[in-house]
Amino acid sequence: MTTALIDALSDLDTWQAALDSQQAVFAAMLPGASIGIIPKRDLQAPGGKMLVWEAQQGRIVAEERGFSGIRSVGVDLLFVADDEAIEALRTLKGSGALEEMKEFIRQGNILFYVLKTKDDLTDLGFEEFLEALGLAFAGPCR
Amino acid sequence: MTKPGEKKLAHLFQPGKIGKFTTKNRVKYGACCVSNYNTRDGFITERELARTKVIAGTGCGIITNQGAYPDPKGEGKAYFRQIALFDDKFLPQFEKIAGYIHDNGGVAIQQILHAGRYGGIDLGYCIQPSVVPQTLPHFRPPREVSKEEIRQIVKEHAEAAKRAVIAGFDGVEITSFMGYLLANFNSRFTNQRSDEYGGSVENRGRFMRELIYEIKNAVGDEHPLIVRLNGAELMDRWGGNSEDECFELMEMAGKSGLDMISVTVGWQEAPVSSIGRDVPPGHWNRLAARAKKLLPDIPIAFGVRLPDPVMANECIEKGDFDFWEVCRPLLADPELVHKAAEDRLDEVRPCLGDMLCLSRLFRDLPYLCTCNPALGHEVEPEYHIKPAAVQKNIMVIGAGPAGMEFAINAVKRGHRVTIFDKGDRLGGNLASYAAHDLANPEDLQKLLAQYKTMQEKLGIEVQLNTEVNPKLMRSILHKYDVAVVATGARIDMEAVPAAGQEVISALDAAGGKAHTGNKVVVLGGGKIGLVLAEFLKTQGVDVSIVETAKRVGEDVIPSWKWRHTSWLSGLKIPAHTGSRVQRIEAAGVAVINEKGEENFLAADTVIAAAPRKSNQELARELEFMVDELHIIGDAASPRGLYQAIHDGYRLGVRI
Ligand SMILES: Cc1cc2nc3c(=O)[nH]c(=O)nc-3n(C[C@H](O)[C@H](O)[C@H](O)COP(=O)(O)OP(=O)(O)OC[C@H]3O[C@@H](n4cnc5c(N)ncnc54)[C@H](O)[C@@H]3O)c2cc1C
Ligand SMILES: Cc1cc2nc3c(=O)[nH]c(=O)nc-3n(C[C@H](O)[C@H](O)[C@H](O)COP(=O)(O)O)c2cc1C
Numbered sequence: 001m002t003t004a005l006i007d008a009l010s011d012l013d014t015w016q017a018a019l020d021s022q023q024a025v026f027a028a029m030l031p032g033a034s035i036g037i038i039p040k041r042d043l044q045a046p047g048g049k050m051l052v053w054e055a056q057q058g059r060i061v062a063e064e065r066g067f068s069g070i071r072s073v074g075v076d077l078l079f080v081a082d083d084e085a086i087e088a089l090r091t092l093k094g095s096g097a098l099e100e101m102k103e104f105i106r107q108g109n110i111l112f113y114v115l116k117t118k119d120d121l122t123d124l125g126f127e128e129f130l131e132a133l134g135l136a137f138a139g140p141c142r
Numbered sequence: 143m144t145k146p147g148e149k150k151l152a153h154l155f156q157p158g159k160i161g162k163f164t165t166k167n168r169v170k171y172g173a174c175c176v177s178n179y180n181t182r183d184g185f186i187t188e189r190e191l192a193r194t195k196v197i198a199g200t201g202c203g204i205i206t207n208q209g210a211y212p213d214p215k216g217e218g219k220a221y222f223r224q225i226a227l228f229d230d231k232f233l234p235q236f237e238k239i240a241g242y243i244h245d246n247g248g249v250a251i252q253q254i255l256h257a258g259r260y261g262g263i264d265l266g267y268c269i270q271p272s273v274v275p276q277t278l279p280h281f282r283p284p285r286e287v288s289k290e291e292i293r294q295i296v297k298e299h300a301e302a303a304k305r306a307v308i309a310g311f312d313g314v315e316i317t318s319f320m321g322y323l324l325a326n327f328n329s330r331f332t333n334q335r336s337d338e339y340g341g342s343v344e345n346r347g348r349f350m351r352e353l354i355y356e357i358k359n360a361v362g363d364e365h366p367l368i369v370r371l372n373g374a375e376l377m378d379r380w381g382g383n384s385e386d387e388c389f390e391l392m393e394m395a396g397k398s399g400l401d402m403i404s405v406t407v408g409w410q411e412a413p414v415s416s417i418g419r420d421v422p423p424g425h426w427n428r429l430a431a432r433a434k435k436l437l438p439d440i441p442i443a444f445g446v447r448l449p450d451p452v453m454a455n456e457c458i459e460k461g462d463f464d465f466w467e468v469c470r471p472l473l474a475d476p477e478l479v480h481k482a483a484e485d486r487l488d489e490v491r492p493c494l495g496d497m498l499c500l501s502r503l504f505r506d507l508p509y510l511c512t513c514n515p516a517l518g519h520e521v522e523p524e525y526h527i528k529p530a531a532v533q534k535n536i537m538v539i540g541a542g543p544a545g546m547e548f549a550i551n552a553v554k555r556g557h558r559v560t561i562f563d564k565g566d567r568l569g570g571n572l573a574s575y576a577a578h579d580l581a582n583p584e585d586l587q588k589l590l591a592q593y594k595t596m597q598e599k600l601g602i603e604v605q606l607n608t609e610v611n612p613k614l615m616r617s618i619l620h621k622y623d624v625a626v627v628a629t630g631a632r633i634d635m636e637a638v639p640a641a642g643q644e645v646i647s648a649l650d651a652a653g654g655k656a657h658t659g660n661k662v663v664v665l666g667g668g669k670i671g672l673v674l675a676e677f678l679k680t681q682g683v684d685v686s687i688v689e690t691a692k693r694v695g696e697d698v699i700p701s702w703k704w705r706h707t708s709w710l711s712g713l714k715i716p717a718h719t720g721s722r723v724q725r726i727e728a729a730g731v732a733v734i735n736e737k738g739e740e741n742f743l744a745a746d747t748v749i750a751a752a753p754r755k756s757n758q759e760l761a762r763e764l765e766f767m768v769d770e771l772h773i774i775g776d777a778a779s780p781r782g783l784y785q786a787i788h789d790g791y792r793l794g795v796r797i
Contacts, residue, residue, distance in 0.1 A: 070273070070274075070275060071273055078275070102711070103711060106708065106711050106712075108379040108413060111277070111379065111380060112277060113275035113276065113277060114275060114276050114277065114278065114279045115275050115283070116279075116283075117279065117282065117283065118279035118280055121279055130279075131692070131693060134704070134707050134711075135279075142408070142412065142414065142415040142416060142417070142418050142497075142701070142704070142705075
């Protein structure tokens, strides 16, 4: 992976600014509710870094953790982004981030795994966030 | 004697072969029947038995009974009320079902369905070859199966198969449809094991080969085994099998001693459509043709989104497959095969592919069908069409789906019916919907055509271009015993803020009664606003949507919402949700969102698609003019197509 791509996920200040402009989407999340983002190539070769958004005292906070594989991932939702999506997200400032993510999810550049059941996610306050990314609509069987 | 349709569709109606059995035709009832109305612990109910009698009577040469889960823990259980076959205690009802199928001359097949990744519905987990987290929150977190567990699962499948044969079934089927356990082992996506069950295609297919071997061993050669396999998973994005790998596995299955392959398409979590209305009929036929070419000596069954018996007949003639495997079209019209045999295809109630059936299953509710209101109610005499005790003269006001559905069924009961409509065609707003549907308008048009056919064949009198009002009523007073108000709903234009430019009703725009410009703002992001906006955009119109709710599509069938949001994104239609109209000016619409931010949307045309209001005024006027008065469809309350059809049917069969 290129340094630029690692930087993209590690640029916590930019991410924090993007999250701060979208706090309404995260408002209902209980403390500890968390979302991880990793580069796609790290999925099969763990050991890299994971960008984590975690609800802490009424605010969603961007931080960095290690990614040591999907079994021990420790987040409630995991996004797996390809190089194109990471590169695009890197340049994002502020409120466009979630809209852009939604489009990347739709196009398949960002994959997502749910590590909790629907009821757990609802209890943790994820409904609004899932809706904002168009994920709640993605029901089974098409 | 050969019936006229049997001659026309000679390939479809020729006998077929599965194992030692000869089938009366080439139609297989696809296991399309996890109905969700059995007991929570897996027993088949009276409701299910009544439904199964109807299935047995569909006239198919092979009937597949719905998938039963094979394990006592319920790891294989996909639906809340799925049937089970892990114990002899379940056998009496299976015996009845095998009997119904044989009474109708069908070959009886019992499906065994272990849902794998989509299973464990009552448990806190599901089992899979490897731990691959879910991509849809509906399903349970995964647990990896050990080798001992694999052996146990294979054994349970074989025992369940043996039970099915003891109950009188001629053969059994195992299924990987939509990503169940068999598919999980076969797929690169969910099988990441490093033992002999994972890795190469050869290893991933080991579970399948063991299943085939053990089941055949348990039931004996005289009882055929059908295996449903993906021709395409549509899971490439997730690292699933390529089509070539699917066919490698199919070839492997073909060499392992099975008796028929059923080709299916897609997984439940696949990001693209496999069976929805947006897939053109016949789209996947090439996969069946590839299977047939690969395995010319093995009977191939296929029917995914192939609702047309004429097309199926052609495919069999061409050698694309051997059996037409039908599912949803037989939910919509259980008489489909009989109507085809009698050359009455114009009378078939079409499957609209709108996925109402599946969206109910995934809400743990019994399935419903838009076009077949009796589905699931076969056990209730109130849903059957019986001769009326007294013949009534009935006027129906409104020739939309509610009015048409009512009229057809009331006439079948022996009543005399006249339909009045102020418009110049049958179908009401369904015709406008069909004219603007992006998915596959032909499905909706087929329903309109069926209404016209039935009206003509049943001799239902129609008076078009006739608005029913108190004046007209006074002139025809005492001619009718019953008035049925099926006048639909209108856009409540009084609720639209006072405007500096003319605001057009979405129903007028969709009905071709109003001209729209090049820059349109649609007020209301419910189903009508969405359908109209999407259509206008494809016509090159610059369109945006304003919706007061947080999200668009709140009144859309759950399994169809994604389709609209996907169209909105794909067509780049801006949706201003959580926004209210402040002013409508000559140059456009001023809106304000929940944060108080104002926005001006330039427009040369403003279309109101919400709110809707029932056309009930006439009902009030008629209250003291007829003996019996009823209100149905959107006129009772503004809802949608399936509710209009169901209202019409329920009143029609009871009046
Ligand atoms: C563009 C568009 C998109 C739509 N999309 C969807 C969708 O995605 N899903 C869905 O479920 N539904 C959709 N609908 C709505 C669906 O078409 C209606 O819910 C359905 O047609 C209602 O049926 P109905 O018979 O109750 O009324 P209608 O179909 O509205 O029929 C009422 C009939 O009564 C007649 N009438 C009214 N007053 C009188 C009178 N006084 N005298 C004589 N005749 C009278 C009218 O001319 C009309 O023909 C859509 C509609 C439109 C226009
Ligand atoms: C309500 C419903 C339930 C189904 N249940 C099963 C099932 O139990 N087992 C199975 O293998 N397929 C099942 N299917 C899939 C169908 O057998 C069929 O393959 C699919 O619907 C495509 O065919 P169609 O276009 O004719 O509907 C089901 C489909 C529907 C709509």
